[in-house]
Amino acid sequence: MPQSTAALIPPFLRPVSRVAIRRVTSYQADIAAVLSETLREFDLPIRDKTVLLKPNLVGFDPLGMMNTHPSVIAATREALLRLGAAVVLIGDGPALERDTQAVLESIRMREFTGPLARIFVDLNVDDVERVSLQTRASRLKELYLPRTVRGADYVVSLAKLKTHHWAGVTLSLKNMFGIVPGGCYGWPKNILHWAGIDRAILDINAAVRPDLAIVDGIVGMEGNGPIQGMSKAGGALIVGDDPVAVDATCARLMELLPEKIKHIARAATLLGHIRPEKIQQIGESIESTRVPFAVIDAFRHLRGTVGSTGLEA
Amino acid sequence: MHVMFGFARRETSPALPLEGRESHEDENKAFVERVCLPFLLSSQNEDGGWGFRSETRSRVEASAWALLALRHWNFPTSLTEPISRGLRFLEAAQLPDGSWPASAESREGCWVTSLACWALLGVEEFSKSAGHGLSWLCADQPGESRLWFRLLRRLQGGRRVSSQKDFYYGWSWTSGTASWVEPTSFAVIVLASAVANLLPEAARRSRFAEAMLYDRMCEGGGWNCGNPMVYGVPGEPQVSTTAWALLALRRHAERPENQRSVQWLEQAWPKVPSPTSLALAHLALNASGRGSADLGTALRKALNDSEMPWNVPTAAWATLALCGSRNWLPSGPKQ
Numbered sequence: 272m273p274q275s276t277a278a279l280i281p282p283f284l285r286p287v288s289r290v291a292i293r294r295v296t297s298y299q300a301d302i303a304a305v306l307s308e309t310l311r312e313f314d315l316p317i318r319d320k321t322v323l324l325k326p327n328l329v330g331f332d333p334l335g336m337m338n339t340h341p342s343v344i345a346a347t348r349e350a351l352l353r354l355g356a357a358v359v360l361i362g363d364g365p366a367l368e369r370d371t372q373a374v375l376e377s378i379r380m381r382e383f384t385g386p387l388a389r390i391f392v393d394l395n396v397d398d399v400e401r402v403s404l405q406t407r408a409s410r411l412k413e414l415y416l417p418r419t420v421r422g423a424d425y426v427v428s429l430a431k432l433k434t435h436h437w438a439g440v441t442l443s444l445k446n447m448f449g450i451v452p453g454g455c456y457g458w459p460k461n462i463l464h465w466a467g468i469d470r471a472i473l474d475i476n477a478a479v480r481p482d483l484a485i486v487d488g489i490v491g492m493e494g495n496g497p498i499q500g501m502s503k504a505g506g507a508l509i510v511g512d513d514p515v516a517v518d519a520t521c522a523r524l525m526e527l528l529p530e531k532i533k534h535i536a537r538a539a540t541l542l543g544h545i546r547p548e549k550i551q552q553i554g555e556s557i558e559s560t561r562v563p564f565a566v567i568d569a570f571r572h573l574r575g576t577v578g579s580t581g582l583e584a
Numbered sequence: 585m586h587v588m589f590g591f592a593r594r595e596t597s598p599a600l601p602l603e604g605r606e607s608h609e610d611e612n613k614a615f616v617e618r619v620c621l622p623f624l625l626s627s628q629n630e631d632g633g634w635g636f637r638s639e640t641r642s643r644v645e646a647s648a649w650a651l652l653a654l655r656h657w658n659f660p661t662s663l664t665e666p667i668s669r670g671l672r673f674l675e676a677a678q679l680p681d682g683s684w685p686a687s688a689e690s691r692e693g694c695w696v697t698s699l700a701c702w703a704l705l706g707v708e709e710f711s712k713s714a715g716h717g718l719s720w721l722c723a724d725q726p727g728e729s730r731l732w733f734r735l736l737r738r739l740q741g742g743r744r745v746s747s748q749k750d751f752y753y754g755w756s757w758t759s760g761t762a763s764w765v766e767p768t769s770f771a772v773i774v775l776a777s778a779v780a781n782l783l784p785e786a787a788r789r790s791r792f793a794e795a796m797l798y799d800r801m802c803e804g805g806g807w808n809c810g811n812p813m814v815y816g817v818p819g820e821p822q823v824s825t826t827a828w829a830l831l832a833l834r835r836h837a838e839r840p841e842n843q844r845s846v847q848w849l850e851q852a853w854p855k856v857p858s859p860t861s862l863a864l865a866h867l868a869l870n871a872s873g874r875g876s877a878d879l880g881t882a883l884r885k886a887l888n889d890s891e892m893p894w895n896v897p898t899a900a901w902a903t904l905a906l907c908g909s910r911n912w913l914p915s916g917p918k919q
Contacts, residue, residue, distance in 0.1 A: 331820075331856075367809055369766075369824050372892050373858035381891065388891050396636035396646075396895060401689050415687055436815040454636060454643065455686040457695060457757025457764065458809055465727060465761045499815045567816075 278480035279405065279541045288513030288544045289313065290520045291553035292560050295489050296506045298335070302346035306485070307353050309510050312553060315483065316425070318355035323392075323423035324348060325481070327431045327446045328363040329498055331377040336492050336502040338374075339431050341383035343487040343508070347429055348384060361387075362419050363449045364394035366459040367498075371395060392419045395453035406477040408537065409470035411462070415455045420479055428481035428514055432491030432505045432521055432564075438468050439532045439570045440525065441497045442518040443484035444542075447475045469533040476514065476542055484517040485510050488524065493564040507560045515543025516550045523547075523557050525564035528575040608877040612906035615884050620903040621657060624650050625666055627896055632669030633677070634896045644677055644684045646896040648699035653900035655703070656912040674700050675713050682720035686758075694758045695767035697721055702774040705914055718778045721771055722785040726756040726763040752796035764810045765800060765825045768793050769832035776835075777914035797829050798841055805844030806852070821845075823852050823861040827868035831913065834871050846872045853879060859886045860898045866905035871913065880906060 291309050295302060324347055326339035348359045361384065365374050371393045381387055397417035404411055420426065430446035438445050448471075451460045463471040488505035507524065511517040515538045519529035529535045529545055539545035566573055627634055627650070633642025634650040651670045658664060677700070678684055683693020684700040701717040704710040727733055734750050754768025772793050775786040802812040806821025807829045813819065826849050836842055846869065853865040862883040869875055887894070887902060904912050 368822060370856070370858055370860040372890070373823075373856050373861050375892075376858055386891055388893055391892070393895075396640075398635070398640050399687050399689075415690065454645065455690070457767065459764075461756065461761040461764065462758045495815050495817065497815075499817050499819075 279477055281541065282539060282544055282546070282549065285544060285549075287549055287551050288511060288516035289551045289553055290509065290511035290513070290516050292520065292524070292555040292557065293508045293510070294506055294555050294560060295508050296504070298340050298342045298489055302343055302508070303349040303353075305508065306346055306350035306510070309508075309554070310350055310354055310483075313483070313510075313512055315351075315354060315512075317351060319357045320424035321358045321360065321422070322351050322356045322425045322427060323420060324351075324359060324361045324427045324429050325420075325446060325449060326361065326363055326429040327433075327441070327449065327497075328365050328371070328374050328378075330365065330368050330374060332374075333377055334502065335378065336490055336500075337431070337433075337498050338378055339429050339487045340489065341378050341380045343485070343489070344380070344429060345383035345385075347427065347485055348390075351427075356425070359390070360392055360419065360423070361390055362392035362394045362397070362417070364397075364417070364451065364453050366448065366453070369395070369453065369458045392417070394419065394450055395458070397452060397454075399452055399455055402478050404474045404478055406474050406541065408473040408477075409463075409466035411466045411471060411474055414451060414475070414478065416450060416479065417452055420450045425482045426479060427483045427485060430484070430486045431497075432486050432488035432503075432507075432509070432525070433496040434493050434500060434525075434564055434566050434570070435496050436499070436567060437464075438472070438534055439566070439573055440518070440522055440527065440535075442486055442521045443481060443514040444472050444476050444518050444534060444538055447479065447481065448472070450479060451475065469537060472534040473537045473542070476538060480542055481514045483510070483512055484514040486517060486521050488521065491525075491564065493525075493566070495567055501565075503562070503564055505560075505562050505564075507555065511550075513543035513550075515539050515545055519545045519547075520550060520552070520557065522573075523575075524561055526561060526575060527564065527566065527570075527573040531573050608880055609908055612880050612884070612908060615887075616657065616903050616906050619887065620899050620906070621654070623894055623899050624653060624896065624903065627899075628666055628670065632671075632673035634670070636897065637893055637895050641688065642673060643687060644674065644696040644700050645686065647673055647677075648696065648703040649897040649900035651703040652912055653903035656904055656907060656909075671704060671707060671710055674703060675710055678713055678717065682716035683724070684717065692759060693720060693724070695755065695770060697724075698755070698767070698770035698774045702770070702914065705774070705777055715778075718775065718783060718786065721755070721775065722783055722789055724755065724759065726753050727760045728762050729753045749795075749799050752792055752799050754793035754796045762810070763793075763796060765797060765807045766809065766828050768797060769825075769828035772797070772832040773828075774914055794833060794836070797833060798839075801829070801841055801845065802848075805841070805846075805848035807845070821848055821852070823849065823856050824864050826852070827864035830868040831871055834913070837872060842872070846874055850874065850876075854882070857882060857886055859883065859890050859894075859902060862886050863898055863901035863905045867901060870905065870908060871910050875908060880908075
């Protein structure tokens with residue numbers, strides 16, 4: 272069972288989080304080796320466990336800039352198996368497209384991961400369990416969540432580095448929208464928008480807090496994301512055991528102020544760290560990997576300036 | 585009031601040329617009998633329902649699609665035992681207000697109500713249950729039909745990212761949220777069986793919903809899940825939603841919007857060779873009189889080659905598509 276109530280800890284009681292930035296500029300690189308080396312530093316409790324990878328599969332994406340790249344998905348799976356996981360499943364419930372198989376074929380997933388029949392779960396049509404929400408940040412009191420998610424010992428949010436038309440950015444926290452099943456809520460999962468996107472993100476992550484967050488920032492999306500934006504080379508993989516800290520780091524890497532991104536700031540009250548002094552950086556520094564991502568006008572206020580001490584409001 | 589509902593009479597697709605039609609139809613039917621029907625029958629659960637996949641818990645949506653496929657295949661013969669058990673599962677899953685929930689644990693009705701009503705249509709024993717469901721459907725209003733929501737939208741003015749006409753609305757996926765193409769299409773299709781003197785509200789709601797669907801069509805034809813403008817810029821149509829919208833609007837087949845959308849679908853399906861999209865494209869093109877032997881062949885190949893486990897709705901849609909007829913779509917009410 273993934274962390275839930277135990278994960279709701281105010282920042283002053285939470286130990287320092289760790290986030291690694293690894294420079295990777297191409298999907299042809301040996302990503303499995305990079306991730307294996309990085310994940311060893313986190314001493315993950317996954318031996319003989321069932322791990323669920325939750326990539327960001329949004330829609331048809333022949334150009335490879337909208338979804339988590341299949342090479343990153345396959346490499347993560349391989350790295351976790353090398354580290355002793357018994358089973359590593361891949362599961363997602365695309366929000367805008369009911370034909371999940373067509374989405375998988377559009378990104379040629381099988382060519383990277385091998386046969387999908389036994390390792391991929393369409394979370395939109397999985398069996399579900401009723402889960403009472405503990406945070407009640409949004410109007411939602413309960414959600415029906417997939418059994419595969421609830422039954423996994425360890426959940427990895429495997430997001431893409433993107434800006435987002437409604438939420439500012441979509442990273443490892445927003446990526447968890449995809450565990451909400453279309454088979455219960457439709458395509459798209461409009462109930463989450465009506466409940467308030469920023470608040471619903473907190474509720475979902477409090478119900479199923481990812482144990483590990485990996486963001487595919489090798490190529491991301493800027494501007495009018497998550498599907499209408501422009502491809503943007505980020506040249507990095509961002510990895511951490513705290514999804515809030517990972518998202519805050521990603522935002523800083525994009526030259527955006529995480530404190531002004533509502534869902535990250537809200538999640539920082541209970542789910543992880545947002546303050547730089549509470550995040551131990553491993554690998555590359557933010558300064559050396561920073562790439563400014565364009566945002567739509569509605570999110571211009573997220574843009575920070577690079578001062579002598581880092582990103583400033 | 586004694587409410588009766590009917591399906592259209594059995595008819596075969598008129599678009600296929602006579603030459604070669606029989607062999608294609610034979611191949612399609614053989615495939616259904618050899619592959620699709622055994623899958624559906626073996627996937628039925630003890631409680632009479634179907635899950636989305638084999639060996640998963642029964643859900644209303646999957647059960648409704650399986651029943652439509654099995655009932656259609658048996659038409660007009662009497663109900664078989666699996667069908668009777670399935671219909672009883674649906675009846676038992678109905679909520680006291682007449683709606684159906686998406687999952688057994690939920691007590692809130694949603695879009696699957698249209699599908700459950702559809703599956704029960706025409707069976708005298710369940711006509712009361714279907715009528716109750718259709719009444720719920722007529723009363724179910726999406727969130728954007730509310731006055732406060734319209735007011736808010738008007739105040740938003742230039743900040744809006746879509747140009748849709750707010751006075752048209754259809755049906756939402758879940759109660760109190762916005763109208764979307766697919767649930768609206770399901771409701772329009774099933775309410776075609778209950779218009780005029782039986783449920784006058786159905787006719788009014790269907791007219792509004794049809795107007796909404798045309799308003800939400802993408803400029804070059806076809807539909808995506810909700811709006812031609814996605815995040816403020818023109819979005820791409822999708823095969824599955826285009827198929828459902830065309831089926832809902834099939835009585836307006838001569839309208840240029842329908843014809844543009846059919847053309848879009850004909851060009852789109854070869855690029856999306858997955859069983860689900862091919863089955864839905866086949867259903868919509870059959871109903872538009874543009875059935876294609878190539879599409880049937882592609883669908884059979886996709887199902888045969890599929891490495892992913894089959895899911896029940898796709899198998900049901902494939903069964904309906906490969907039958908090549910349209911009598912699975914509800915017709916007007918019997919007086």
